Amino acid sequence: MKQASKLGLSALAMGLILASGSALAYEKGNIVVRAGLAMVDPQDDSTELTLNGASLDGTSVTVDDDTQLGLTLTYMVTDKVGVSLLGATPFKHTVTAKGAPVDNLKTAEVKHLPPTITVQYFPMDAQSAFQPYVGIGLNYTTFFQEELTSDFKDALGDGNIKLDDSFGYALQVGADYKLSNNVVLNASIWTIDIDTTATIDLESGSQIKTDVDIDPMVYMVGVGYQF
Numbered sequence: 013m014k015q016a017s018k019l020g021l022s023a024l025a026m027g028l029i030l031a032s033g034s035a036l037a038y039e040k041g042n043i044v045v046r047a048g049l050a051m052v053d054p055q056d057d058s059t060e061l062t063l064n065g066a067s068l069d070g071t072s073v074t075v076d077d078d079t080q081l082g083l084t085l086t087y088m089v090t091d092k093v094g095v096s097l098l099g100a101t102p103f104k105h106t107v108t109a110k111g112a113p114v115d116n117l118k119t120a121e122v123k124h125l126p127p128t129i130t131v132q133y134f135p136m137d138a139q140s141a142f143q144p145y146v147g148i149g150l151n152y153t154t155f156f157q158e159e160l161t162s163d164f165k166d167a168l169g170d171g172n173i174k175l176d177d178s179f180g181y182a183l184q185v186g187a188d189y190k191l192s193n194n195v196v197l198n199a200s201i202w203t204i205d206i207d208t209t210a211t212i213d214l215e216s217g218s219q220i221k222t223d224v225d226i227d228p229m230v231y232m233v234g235v236g237y238q239f
């Protein structure tokens with residue numbers, strides 16, 4: 013994630029925190045739909061790549077960030093507790109191999125969907141237009157349309173790449189600022205545990221493997237509507 017956009021998100025979050033006004037809080041039975049830009053910013057870490065089971069010293073992979081349309085839907089179970097689902101259009105990431113003999117080799121493009129469900133707590137009282145929340149929950153990430161790049165194929169020959177699906181925890185902090193009884197501004201941050209194993213089966217018969225902890229921060233800013 014670029015520093016400037018991080019600053020922009022921080023400024024918006026601060027603006028939400030400093031703003032004040034009067035509007036009604038959420039109530040049991042409310043549904044809040046929020047839409048905006050969602051960025052998945054991997055804080056990735058990988059094991060060394062293996063070739064046919066043998067470690068390739070000093071190698072690793074990295075995963076770049078991507079921004080897509082994010083959607084969250086929250087159902088208020090009580091006045092202060094909501095259950096929220098995060099959805100998005102598919103994220104697309106480039107996986108790059110690091111270390112000799114293939115330093116900085118763009119290896120694959122992968123898409124994923126990271127549906128995440130969290131239970132959220134809204135601590136503020138009914139008069140507050142500012143409604144921060146914290147959430148804890150579960151993420152399921154499924155990878156699809158994994159494709160080796162032409163750079164990779166030129167270097168090592170054709171093959172197939174597959175990334176395993178991932179189950180993990182998700183933690184969230186966010187805030188709504190209610191512009192009216194129905195319209196909110198929203199900013200939210202998740203940290204999500206996404207761990208996968210990437211396997212490349214080359215046509216030569218060789219197999220390359222690595223375990224990757226993607227463990228992204230997810231940043232979303234948008235607007236919402238309360239029903």
Ligand code: NI
Binds near residue numbers: 207225
């Ligand atoms: Ni992890």
